Amino acid sequence: MATDRQFHCSVITPEREVLSAEATSVVFPAQDGEVGVLVDRAPLLFALGIGVLRIDGEKGSQRFFIDGGFAQMLDNNLTILTSQALAPSEIKADKVRQLLSEAEAMSITDDASWIARDKAIRRAKEQLKLAEQVG
Amino acid sequence: MANKRQLVKRRKAVRNIRKITRTMQLIATARFQAMFKRVSASKPYSEKLAEMVNGLAGIDVDIEDSLLEAHSDAPRDATVVITSNRGLCGGYNANVMRTAIEHIDRTAGSGTPCDVQMVGKKGIQYFRFLKRAMTEISHLGDTPKFETVEPLANELIARFRRGEVTTVHVVFMRFHSMGRQRPDVIQLLPLAPEKKDAGAGPSSVGEGASAEAGATVQYDFSPEPGKLLEELLPATVRIRLFTCFLEAAVSEQIARMVAMKAATDAAGDMIKALTTQYNRARQTSITMELLDIIGGAAAVQ
Numbered sequence: 001m002a003t004d005r006q007f008h009c010s011v012i013t014p015e016r017e018v019l020s021a022e023a024t025s026v027v028f029p030a031q032d033g034e035v036g037v038l039v040d041r042a043p044l045l046f047a048l049g050i051g052v053l054r055i056d057g058e059k060g061s062q063r064f065f066i067d068g069g070f071a072q073m074l075d076n077n078l079t080i081l082t083s084q085a086l087a088p089s090e091i092k093a094d095k096v097r098q099l100l101s102e103a104e105a106m107s108i109t110d111d112a113s114w115i116a117r118d119k120a121i122r123r124a125k126e127q128l129k130l131a132e133q134v135g
Numbered sequence: 136m137a138n139k140r141q142l143v144k145r146r147k148a149v150r151n152i153r154k155i156t157r158t159m160q161l162i163a164t165a166r167f168q169a170m171f172k173r174v175s176a177s178k179p180y181s182e183k184l185a186e187m188v189n190g191l192a193g194i195d196v197d198i199e200d201s202l203l204e205a206h207s208d209a210p211r212d213a214t215v216v217i218t219s220n221r222g223l224c225g226g227y228n229a230n231v232m233r234t235a236i237e238h239i240d241r242t243a244g245s246g247t248p249c250d251v252q253m254v255g256k257k258g259i260q261y262f263r264f265l266k267r268a269m270t271e272i273s274h275l276g277d278t279p280k281f282e283t284v285e286p287l288a289n290e291l292i293a294r295f296r297r298g299e300v301t302t303v304h305v306v307f308m309r310f311h312s313m314g315r316q317r318p319d320v321i322q323l324l325p326l327a328p329e330k331k332d333a334g335a336g337p338s339s340v341g342e343g344a345s346a347e348a349g350a351t352v353q354y355d356f357s358p359e360p361g362k363l364l365e366e367l368l369p370a371t372v373r374i375r376l377f378t379c380f381l382e383a384a385v386s387e388q389i390a391r392m393v394a395m396k397a398a399t400d401a402a403g404d405m406i407k408a409l410t411t412q413y414n415r416a417r418q419t420s421i422t423m424e425l426l427d428i429i430g431g432a433a434a435v436q
Binding site: 017031032042070079081084 | 173176177179180181183184186187190191280281282285352353354355356357358362363366367370373374377
């Protein structure tokens with residue numbers, strides 16, 4: 001998919017702007033699966049799930065673990081808002097493994113706690129997957 | 136002689152104190168700059184989020200989200216009060232506390248029970264001293280992080296949805312500019328349109344101009360707009376609470392900077408006064424000795 005046309009992509013968390021760069025293709029995790037965005041994509045407003053964000057652009061391919069949030073594409077500007085965006089190098093595998101075992105030990109009493117446990121497990125597993133792929 | 140030595144000692148002590156307060160001022164300045172950077176860094180997120188909410192506002196959605204109206208007939212208020220963990224910042228905490236107590240008493244006076252969630256050691260100490268009821272939150276540290284503020288916001292949202300509280304307020308020191316910080320009370324829930332800042336343009340949830348602007352863009356939505364809004368609104372609440380914490384942290388550092396500057400200046404004045412006193416005492420003792428010698432010499436002749 002080599003196109004010379006690019007669009008702007010920025011990844012923003014409440015604490016800082018993690019990335020602002022030109023990209024040729026972005027794949028982000030929506031709530032029901034991955035969504036790919038190329039240049040001149042029609043405007044979109046998506047809620048994000050937990051997973052890996054992949055940005056292919058001038059600096060090669062970049063990956064981030066993102067934890068929910070929103071994506072907006074408008075006039076070739078893709079904005080990813082997320083509460084957490086971690087580059088693979090920022091993921092501490094030991095800590096995540098500990099979180100995973102904690103998550104697996106969470107007790108399920110009702111729907112809400114079931115969802116919370118499921119989310120915590122997915123959060124940890126996605127991070128581990130990303131760390132292993134790169135590292 | 137004794138007097139002279141005492142003055143020297145005091146002057147030395149004041150000098151040392153001035154060194155300490157000056158260092159604290161410098162530290163506060165550095166911390167302020169770091170905090171200010173964080174506030175600026177959080178702006179894009181909240182602005183973008185508001186833009187997305189506006190984008191949805193143009194669409195014909197039944198805004199029946201659970202965060203826009205109270206869920207219980209029995210009014211009950213939850214108030215988050217943000218104070219600092221450390222002192223030596225002038226009137227910072229006192230100002231926040233005064234506004235908080237005013238707000239709490241007014242709410243309680245109108246027949247609404249008020250749960251106080253106190254953030255920061257200073258506020259906790261003060262409320263313990265007054266023997267007022269509160270929930271203590273002291274684990275947040277000096278630099279507010281989103282991941283630590285988020286659970287608090289989630290808890291408030293959950294309590295609001297369950298109808299345990301009908302309103303949520305935040306009392307904190309709002310940062311207007313370098314030279315102006317005022318204690319402020321904002322309503323976090325039910326979610327109200329954000330107050331329009333000067334020049335910020337319309338940022339209200341679903342009114343006139345913004346509705347027109349939003350309607351011109353045909354978005355692809357996932358999930359459907361109503362569901363999306365259900366996700367966007369809690370995110371708005373979370374970022375608003377986080378912004379409150381950031382502004383409070385910036386204001387705290389400014390207050391400390393100002394207080395320490397005043398202390399350093401005051402110490403400087405004191406050193407001057409002490410030096411004058413010391414010189415005068417020295418001159419007096421020299422004169423006395425001279426008089427003694429002259430008197431002795433006259434007696435010998």
